[in-house]
Amino acid sequence: MKLLIGLPFITLAANSFAAEIAPDTQYLFANPPASQSNYRIPTSYESAVLARRILALTPLGTLATVFPDSSRARQPDGLGGMPLGLLEYVADCEEDGDPTFLAINIETTFRNVQGGSNISLAQQWTPPYPPDKRIKSTFFDWLFGRNDEPKEKVPYSAVNLPRYSLLGYIEKIDPASTKALSSCFVNTHPDAKYWLPGNKIHESEFVRLVVTQIYWIGGFGDRAYIGWIPVDEWKNVTRKEWESVRLPGEKKGWDEWSTSDL
Numbered sequence: 001m002k003l004l005i006g007l008p009f010i011t012l013a014a015n016s017f018a019a020e021i022a023p024d025t026q027y028l029f030a031n032p033p034a035s036q037s038n039y040r041i042p043t044s045y046e047s048a049v050l051a052r053r054i055l056a057l058t059p060l061g062t063l064a065t066v067f068p069d070s071s072r073a074r075q076p077d078g079l080g081g082m083p084l085g086l087l088e089y090v091a092d093c094e095e096d097g098d099p100t101f102l103a104i105n106i107e108t109t110f111r112n113v114q115g116g117s118n119i120s121l122a123q124q125w126t127p128p129y130p131p132d133k134r135i136k137s138t139f140f141d142w143l144f145g146r147n148d149e150p151k152e153k154v155p156y157s158a159v160n161l162p163r164y165s166l167l168g169y170i171e172k173i174d175p176a177s178t179k180a181l182s183s184c185f186v187n188t189h190p191d192a193k194y195w196l197p198g199n200k201i202h203e204s205e206f207v208r209l210v211v212t213q214i215y216w217i218g219g220f221g222d223r224a225y226i227g228w229i230p231v232d233e234w235k236n237v238t239r240k241e242w243e244s245v246r247l248p249g250e251k252k253g254w255d256e257w258s259t260s261d262l
């Protein structure tokens, strides 16, 4: 079919193919030395701004805790020290990058916290639109229509997109803030209105993850920063800053090869 479209389109496709620089596989999961870089790798602060935008726009994450040594009722023995990762609702209700959670005290995650566990929150950027052009596609795939294969399970390269883990500990938030936090939290998670603090069924409270370390993987290492973000930089990012950047795939028609729009 595509062969019938005509020459101008073929020229276009060939041009955009030529503009793509394939990732150097040596540096997919680590940054190259500055001397061997085809791109300007973003600084840790620029990465912090992107990360704070992900926190603001991403309502779900995985909380990881470890089981305490002491055993608990209705739980297998010998779990002490075992890590547990579970989905949790996340909201960005405070100004300095400490995510907010509505903790239910019977949840295993928060029972581990009561047992003394530290915590980490893993989140990844999920683009609202799939890219127009996939990393794996080549000019010939395009030309011969090899892209018309069954739908892929993930319509984008997830390892080329930013993700992070926020490490720290849980701190209760002063109940004086409950009203404001309830409105912020329900704004992101409407169903959470059923288990807000003071509900008749589950004992719950607002807590923050006090971020002490940030591990960031911005995407492929030849073009994105991979490493630790200093916590001062994370906390310093202002709303104005994270509102002024864009993540890959926020708008339709994006190119999977492109770097973040800083």
Ligand SMILES: *[C@@H]1O[C@H](CO)[C@@H](O)[C@H](O)[C@H]1NC(C)=O
Pocket: 116, 117, 118, 212
């Ligand atoms: C929590 O992490 C801090 C370091 O960030 C460490 O000093 C402390 O021992 C950890 N607590 C537990 C229970 O592992």
Ligand SMILES: *[C@@H]1O[C@H](CO)[C@@H](O)[C@H](O)[C@H]1NC(C)=O
Pocket: 230, 232, 233, 236
């Ligand atoms: C954080 O912001 C303050 C005030 O603008 C500035 O003095 C400080 O250098 C910044 N720290 C970092 C790590 O960016």
